[in-house]
Amino acid sequence: MCGRRRFPLARVGKRRYDCCMNILAPMPARLVIEIVFDFVCPWCYLGVKRLSFLLARRQELEVELSWRPFLLNPDMPRGGMARADYMIRKFGAEDRARRLYASIAELGAAEGIAFNFAAIRRTPNSVDAHRLVREAAREGLADRLVAGIFAAHFVEGRDIGSHAVLATLAGQLGMDEEAVERFLAAGEGAEVVHAENLHAHRLGINGVPCFLIDGEHAIAGAQEGEVLERLIDLALSTSRER
Numbered sequence: 299m300c301g302r303r304r305f306p307l308a309r310v311g312k313r314r315y316d317c318c319m320n321i322l323a324p325m326p327a328r329l330v331i332e333i334v335f336d337f338v339c340p341w342c343y344l345g346v347k348r349l350s351f352l353l354a355r356r357q358e359l360e361v362e363l364s365w366r367p368f369l370l371n372p373d374m375p376r377g378g379m380a381r382a383d384y385m386i387r388k389f390g391a392e393d394r395a396r397r398l399y400a401s402i403a404e405l406g407a408a409e410g411i412a413f414n415f416a417a418i419r420r421t422p423n424s425v426d427a428h429r430l431v432r433e434a435a436r437e438g439l440a441d442r443l444v445a446g447i448f449a450a451h452f453v454e455g456r457d458i459g460s461h462a463v464l465a466t467l468a469g470q471l472g473m474d475e476e477a478v479e480r481f482l483a484a485g486e487g488a489e490v491v492h493a494e495n496l497h498a499h500r501l502g503i504n505g506v507p508c509f510l511i512d513g514e515h516a517i518a519g520a521q522e523g524e525v526l527e528r529l530i531d532l533a534l535s536t537s538r539e540r
Contacts, residue, residue, distance in 0.1 A: 299302060317335055328359075328360045328362075329359060329362070329530065329534070329537075330362045330364060330512055331349070331357050331361055331364070331509060331510070331530075332364040332510040332511075332513075333346065333349075333363060333364065333508050333509055333510075334366040334506050334507065334508040335365065335367075335368055336369060336424055336506055337448065337452070337535070338370055338371065338401070338422065338424050338426070338436035339368075339370055339506055339519040340402045340420060340452060340455055341373075341507060342448075342507040342530055343406070343448040343452055343524070344406055344409060344520040345507040345519065345520035346444070346507065347409045347411055348409060348520065348521065348523045348526065349509070350445075351523055352526055352530075355529070356527070359530070360482065364493055365428075365431050365432075365435075365440055365444060366490045366493075366497050366498065366529060367424075367431075367492070367494050368496055368508075369424065369495040370424075370474075370506070371421070372492075373497065374421070374423040375423065376423050378457065379420065380421075381418050381419055381421055381493075384421035389491050392410060392509050396415075399413070399415040402418050403415065409439070412425070412453050412515070414453055414455055414539070415454050416455075417453075417455025418451065418455045419457070420459070422458050422460075423459045424459070425488055426459060428462060428491045428504050429481075429487040429488060430443065430449075430468060430482065430517070431443055431480070432487055432491075433478075433487070434471070434489070437472075439468075439471045439473065443467065443468060443471060446470065447467060450463065450467055455465045456516070457534060461482040461483065462479070464478065464482060465478040465482070482484070495534055503518070505510060505518055505519075507520060507531070509520070509521070509526065511530060511533040512533040512536070514533060514537075515529050515532060515533050515536070527539050
């Protein structure tokens with residue numbers, strides 16, 4: 299459990315799960331779910347995928363997702379580093395990392411994620427990817443961009459620290475690729491990403507993913523959908539009592 303406090307920062311992503319309108323039906327329940335995550339974290343991809351399946355099933359909910367950056371490798375060089383070097387530095391040996399990744403891949407397959415760790419040649423610096431999510435939120439595209447960046451990294455093995463790769467992913471959603479490249483090159487918003495990462499640590503969040511629901515309830519880890527659903531229902535019950 300991560301801690302029960304709200305991030306006092308602007309909401310940066312929004313997704314609605316609406317069903318057909320029925321004027322006799324009760325108003326849909328509204329929730330804000332803040333997701334503290336990093337793009338280089340496979341558990342984050344798994345946890346977000348499980349949440350997306352849950353929300354697709356619970357269409358009576360109206361949910362706003364707020365994406366909160368967390369930096370697992372805050373000292374990563376701007377250009378990233380070779381994957382083999384990273385695995386040795388982090389795990390001590392590539393064989394140990396491969397065993398762990400094989401276990402994650404098995405869990406991912408059950409959720410429809412075709413993890414392809416062997417395709418990843420570089421571990422990226424994720425700051426620019428987080429910056430771009432904040433920018434995409436201005437156009438209501440944050441949720442789709444997050445899904446696209448995760449897939450690009452973990453399924454396709456693309457270097458998501460590359461401005462060209464990020465601009466292409468944004469362009470596939472309708473964003474102006476040239477404008478995205480200029481935005482990334484300017485470095486705008488990098489200080490906000492680092493500030494949010496520091497804020498998360500100050501709140502006691504030392505691992506991701508972490509889900510903060512309606513500012514009152516939090517849980518860490520790539521939880522099963524049933525666990526997240528119970529927490530969401532608890533948040534709904536609590537909000538009705540306020």
